[in-house]
Amino acid sequence: MLVNNQNYRTIWMQDSSIYMINQQLLPHKFEIYQSKNHLQTAEAIKSMIVRGAPAIGAAGAYGLAQAALLYEGQDYEDFKKYVDAAYNALNSTRPTANDLNYALNFVKSKTFVPDSITNSKMRAFEAADEYANWSIEMCRQIGEHGNKLIKNNQNILTHCNAGALACVDFGTALSPIRIAHYNKKNIFVYVDETRPRNQGSSLTAWELANEKISHAIIADNAAGFFMKQGKIDFVIVGADRIAMNGDVANKIGTYEKAVLANENNIPFYVAAPLSTFDSKCRSGSEIPIEERSEDEVLFMHGKDEEGNIKKFRISPQESPAKNPAFDVTPAKYITGIITEKGIIKPIKEEIERFVRNKNQQPL
């Protein structure tokens, strides 16, 4: 992704340090956070310096490689113990993110071939890099497939941030938009603010501004207005989990946009790698919805006129809030799901065929 006209990834590793775009400070300040050991990396995941399931997966993978590389002893059993402890520390940072556990297992399985500690360290780093590159390639392929759906002069609505910042690069929902822009298509993106955490106005808008893709932030309330006015040709969002019947769990508000797109005859697409399908989940009703802290609704973060990033109260002291973080969009509102293997109709039989044939991850 472009940031200040330079090419960046959300996260990368050099020598034994992990570097990541500090998402706590966006959109107000662009800063690279340097983690010097796996404990700092675990802390960075916990405190959401890095967020988004694929990005957290890569942070975990690199974090485990970092532990291996920084091990200073000579005893292989002791090395294993040290790396296992790092695995546990990293794995417990965000217990619900499936990608994190998957990435850690992948790196661990490649690391522990007991020939030499030096070779094991090398393999750990290579496995972490392979994982990150695989993640980028999945996103890039989603972008290529999605790009075919986007015509010149179209206006696209997106919700939340399923962008490069949530992945290692490209993003999921933003990948087709990026690739369309790289292919010189003239497009305009309506960016849902995405209350309560404002990932749209603080992250998606920031990514689009950096890529110089024309866009405007809108209140979530205004999406239906623009749809009804005929100003939106196409909706594209990411996904947190997809059931085998095509129901999609994603950021709160996705369901509202899907119903409104359907009412206004606007195509509604979900972009996600095949790894987002949960083969054990038959329908959306089986997906538990996380209720997050009411403070996300009652307070906000912003930059005051002196340039300080602060927490502000925006509600009465006496009023409680309810804060479901995700919702489930029934398959009937979804036009198609853009994956690395092509576009899937949200129908059980078609999903099963694609998921059965997906490649072993990663590669």
Added chain:
Amino acid sequence: MLVNNQNYRTIWMQDSSIYMINQQLLPHKFEIYQSKNHLQTAEAIKSMIVRGAPAIGAAGAYGLAQAALLYEGQDYEDFKKYVDAAYNALNSTRPTANDLNYALNFVKSKTFVPDSITNSKMRAFEAADEYANWSIEMCRQIGEHGNKLIKNNQNILTHCNAGALACVDFGTALSPIRIAHYNKKNIFVYVDETRPRNQGSSLTAWELANEKISHAIIADNAAGFFMKQGKIDFVIVGADRIAMNGDVANKIGTYEKAVLANENNIPFYVAAPLSTFDSKCRSGSEIPIEERSEDEVLFMHGKDEEGNIKKFRISPQESPAKNPAFDVTPAKYITGIITEKGIIKPIKEEIERFVRNKNQQPL
């Protein structure tokens, strides 16, 4: 309305001062603003110390009475000139609000019977008070009619603030909720935050907290989620303008909630006095939609940890925003319109019958 267990109106007059709840400071601080002359009153309307069409109407009416009362000369022609100048100053504060102009004309027409300046002053004050009391009575009647629709143990969703603070007392959408609560019905109110100006979380929640009506603030994105979960029995909103075919212009996001209520088979009611119907407007497509400053989306007001109310940026420096302030909800999504004369179906013939038979305003 109750505030800290005491009965208040949004605006009232005593001697030659006008007192109003300072809505610039809510929900963080409850303060009564005292306006000592009509120029201060005009400024209070302009700076939104008082807001909401019916409340602005009352502010204009009292402001004109204030000008009359404070006139110190003895010449009737000079008195008329002075009051006319005040009329112009007050009328130009918010040029789009129809109630303001209506209220000013009402008070002016009652004032200028050239018998004596003393009598004219008296009539000006009485007319302003009559206007304010009429407004309260309309709202109370809307509440009585709407209350009949609300059953015990129901959960109600409301959008924006069509509360006592937007009127002189009771409110429109909040009036049935208040009356149901006064009648000891057990109800729960879901309060849409209502981005970008947050009238839901800052005003509606504040009113409900003061009345001790159970409620929770939700992100606008979460309304559809709660509807789909079967948690909402009833939606009630206010209206800025209603076309003769039943299309309703109201705060941005109203259309989204109406479509979602319809999709989930939830009754969707609009509460408004008959004066909100525009007999010259045949359908919603004739209603112009105001585009407000993008700063309302890009910045927010809140209270920092030191207790200071400040403006802060919540978006990237480079990103523009689009900010339509209202939308139009087609009549087909509306179950009924709660007026002071009863509940109207949003059908041309029925609307025409009610509007033709409405009483001369006020009284």
